[in-house]
Amino acid sequence: MVAKLALRYTAFAYLAAILALPVGMIFYRSFEHGVFAAWQAVTQPDALHALWLTLLIAGIAVPMNTVFGVLCALLLVRSKMRFARILDVLVDLPFAVSPVVVGLALVLVYGRQGWFGPWLLAHDIRVIFALPGMVLATVFVSLPFVVREVVPVLRETGEDQEQAARTLGASPWQAFWRVTLPSIRWGVTYGVVLTTARALGEFGAVSVVAGHLAGVTQTLTLYVDDRFEAFDLTGAYVASVVLALLAFATLFSMNALARKEA
Amino acid sequence: MATSAAAIQVERVAVRNKAARSDSLLPAGIVTTFLSVIVLLPLAAVAARAFTGGSFWSEVFAADALASLRLSLIASLGVAVVNAVAGTLIAWVLVRDDFWGKPFLNALIDLPFALPTIVAGLTLVALYGPHSPVHINVAYTQAAVFLALLFVTLPFVVRSVQPVLMELDREMEEAAASLGAGILQTYARIIFPTILPALISGVALGFARSIGEFGSVVLISGNIPFKTEVAAVHVFGQIESGDIAGAATVSVVLLALSCAVLLALNALQRRGLRHGG
Numbered sequence: 001m002v003a004k005l006a007l008r009y010t011a012f013a014y015l016a017a018i019l020a021l022p023v024g025m026i027f028y029r030s031f032e033h034g035v036f037a038a039w040q041a042v043t044q045p046d047a048l049h050a051l052w053l054t055l056l057i058a059g060i061a062v063p064m065n066t067v068f069g070v071l072c073a074l075l076l077v078r079s080k081m082r083f084a085r086i087l088d089v090l091v092d093l094p095f096a097v098s099p100v101v102v103g104l105a106l107v108l109v110y111g112r113q114g115w116f117g118p119w120l121l122a123h124d125i126r127v128i129f130a131l132p133g134m135v136l137a138t139v140f141v142s143l144p145f146v147v148r149e150v151v152p153v154l155r156e157t158g159e160d161q162e163q164a165a166r167t168l169g170a171s172p173w174q175a176f177w178r179v180t181l182p183s184i185r186w187g188v189t190y191g192v193v194l195t196t197a198r199a200l201g202e203f204g205a206v207s208v209v210a211g212h213l214a215g216v217t218q219t220l221t222l223y224v225d226d227r228f229e230a231f232d233l234t235g236a237y238v239a240s241v242v243l244a245l246l247a248f249a250t251l252f253s254m255n256a257l258a259r260k261e262a
Numbered sequence: 263m264a265t266s267a268a269a270i271q272v273e274r275v276a277v278r279n280k281a282a283r284s285d286s287l288l289p290a291g292i293v294t295t296f297l298s299v300i301v302l303l304p305l306a307a308v309a310a311r312a313f314t315g316g317s318f319w320s321e322v323f324a325a326d327a328l329a330s331l332r333l334s335l336i337a338s339l340g341v342a343v344v345n346a347v348a349g350t351l352i353a354w355v356l357v358r359d360d361f362w363g364k365p366f367l368n369a370l371i372d373l374p375f376a377l378p379t380i381v382a383g384l385t386l387v388a389l390y391g392p393h394s395p396v397h398i399n400v401a402y403t404q405a406a407v408f409l410a411l412l413f414v415t416l417p418f419v420v421r422s423v424q425p426v427l428m429e430l431d432r433e434m435e436e437a438a439a440s441l442g443a444g445i446l447q448t449y450a451r452i453i454f455p456t457i458l459p460a461l462i463s464g465v466a467l468g469f470a471r472s473i474g475e476f477g478s479v480v481l482i483s484g485n486i487p488f489k490t491e492v493a494a495v496h497v498f499g500q501i502e503s504g505d506i507a508g509a510a511t512v513s514v515v516l517l518a519l520s521c522a523v524l525l526a527l528n529a530l531q532r533r534g535l536r537h538g539g
Contacts, residue, residue, distance in 0.1 A: 020370065
């Protein structure tokens, strides 16, 4: 009994010191000068633009990764081709790559001295230090989530119903929309939630390719960094609280979905 | 009669296989192209850049690059050890203990996955920085790096060990206890061997994550070369100062380290599956 309580309070103390208290602190710091000051900080034009850009990037990256994720999961589970085994390993690569390396990699392909740099320059297309580069970085880092959530669900549901539909004359497309997709919808949703959280919160990769122009190529995470460097701590804390609230919304949906799946 | 029925069956299977193959050709093309353009091509560019110019080893052994890699490696190993202990402990409490607010605590574990890394870094500055309300200031020290890595890797071990503990057969423990085994003995002989594969997996994922960590470290570590500058921050500095070759070289080392860990893990899991463990 004593051992049990000792373990319990050790776990509590560790979680409080590493996680709960630090996160609580940014809420306290944000509102210590009053709600009005916090509201003023978060409605700065640069802050609002950063929030809008963050949502825009996620709005492009998440659908791309959702379509890719579902297709890729179908291939991994259903295809008997040998390349599925290789694909299985490659899909996880983004989890193994440091965000800064992702940014560098994009610079080396699309930057001025990159592989496609001269061609892009000649056609006046900006990728690095512009929206396309930031989207590419975000797609890269959040790529595996949908795949990883959908694969186990597909394995579990099996192929029987889909084949029944095919036997009854459904086209592959119809079988996918009417049978396969409904059966994996919670897995897809869960993956989309994780992808969105990662897309909204990406910092390192976007930081390398964004160029840090306030009000132009600054996402909310970059804005936090920028305010911190400029000693505007309230601005940094308040923007962080917005991101933290989005994270809490993510956790909440994850839990709601987990219950639905069970 | 029987043979012709079998022949029809064989033909039908062949037709179905062929149909399945042509069905999956288009998705296979889309998936491969997407993955190549988004992931493989850029990574190839990093490798190509690192190995052109023939200065790979002199770049790796540049004193500041080496120091940053060493710090990342040592800190990640240390964090892996702490995570193995703390993660198992937390998973144990979440599975076997009962207390008010347990579902809330359970949900909280995933917060580091959902929270942007820069925010994670800022929360640590707020509590353990220069204006610490608890008068603990670790800013600009190696302890800060350690703390940041502990924050972002917290869920890995908990979430891999937790399901295994849930499945664990309590009768085995009770049998061990009735045969006179103490708590520690039961843990060492019964529980630990069962959770070991999951523990290794969680620790390895956490290690692969910490070795390239950037966002959570950058605000609180102060990024002092030779002291608190981790590898990813070093790469970032090199990019900013235009030393792309140097940045690519350190990146390749980072890539190699984390890929090696993940590939080893993948191989280990495959073997575990085959042996039914």
